[in-house]
Amino acid sequence: MQLNFTKMQGAGNDFLMIDGFSAPINLTATQIKKIANRNFGVGCDQLLIVEKTNLPNVDFKYRIFNADGGEVEQCGNGARCFVRFVVDKALTHKKEITVETASGLITLTLQDDGQVTVNMGAPIFEPAKIPFIADERQSQYLLKLRQESLSICAVSMGNPHAVTLVDDVETADVATLGPQIEAHASFPQRVNAGFMQIVDAHNIKLRVYERGSGETLACGTGACAAAVSGIMLGLLQSPVMVHARGGDLTIAWAGVDLNSQGMPVMMTGNAEIVFEGIIII
Structure with missing residues (x-):
């Protein structure tokens, strides 16, 4: 299988962005580990798959996987890269985007200077x-x-x-x-x-x-x-x-x-x- 990807970075934290919005993408943990390997694959800290959401008034869904193939709830740097990805790929023309993640909904804003602000939600101390x-x-x-x-x-x-x-x-x-x-x-x-x-x-x-x-x-x-x-x-x-x-x-x-x-x-x-x-x- 051939897989198109975009390598991105936010503050040096690097990601492979995969478009699963235009066509569904399913990867196994073994495949993700291979892709993320810096010697035998492309290399990344995490892999992020952009998907369609079924929730009303929500623009996208994404899933995040660590280099070991395990799925995780959230990633702040990945969220910022996601915004640039969907805007640059013309998947949306909006500057404020609401996204479904494994940890809940988050709102992201692309600033005029190219910086991205992410509402990460409230911290949990319990x-x-x-x-x-x-x-x-x-x-x-x-x-x-x-x-x-x-x-x-x-x-x-x-x-x-x-x-x-x-x-x-x-x-x-x-x-x-x-x-x-x-x-x-x-x-x-x-x-x-x-x-x-x-x-x-x-x-x-x-x-x-x-x-x-x-x-x-x-x-x-x-x-x-x-x-x-x-x-x-x-x-x-x-x-x-x-x-x-x-x-x-x-x-x-x-x-x-x-x-x-x-x-x-x-x-x-x-x-x-x-x-x-x-x-x-």
Whole structure:
């Protein structure tokens, strides 16, 4: 089978975009792993399939798969690439798009300067909904690893995140700690591990070890989770500029309202086409 694809990147987080809107596309986990392999395939952090939706007043549906072939709920950088993809491919002429995802509906806006703003929805802190195994909700939790214990914030941005504070992201042992956090028994669906260094009240540096993909150059939902965690701890103020190895993202969050309901998180960043091609699978 020949498969047309568009390789895209958002803040260095790279994706293969597949048009399943014009004609249905079904890929197995084995095929996705082959495509995502950087030595024997095209190579990507994640693969995103654009599909038709059956929901009223919704423009598209998309599905996201990690490099290991597993389907995931959400991806902020992938959402931004999706907008550029459907606009550039003339699948829509709208600048504000509503999309069905595995984690619910999201709204995305293509700005005049080419940047994309994504309404990522409200963060989820309730342990059972992340999901995270804990006796009660806390601002931070102690996570016991093989050789040490870490204080983490647990939050879902449509997918689960564990955020820990570090003095210097460049010296943080992401390669060792990331896999331990990802597979920790307290996270029954595994978790994305974020390592956050606070620069000042509006700037952080971030590295993320993504569930099913390993460390990536950037992670949109990870940036949202880190900024929200810092704001909840009183260490950051909105808007927050998140500096990842692949680029910068701006995260805005108004916190929680008087009823303790989380306000939506707004993420703004770039999305670019790298190249297009055909792969035989």
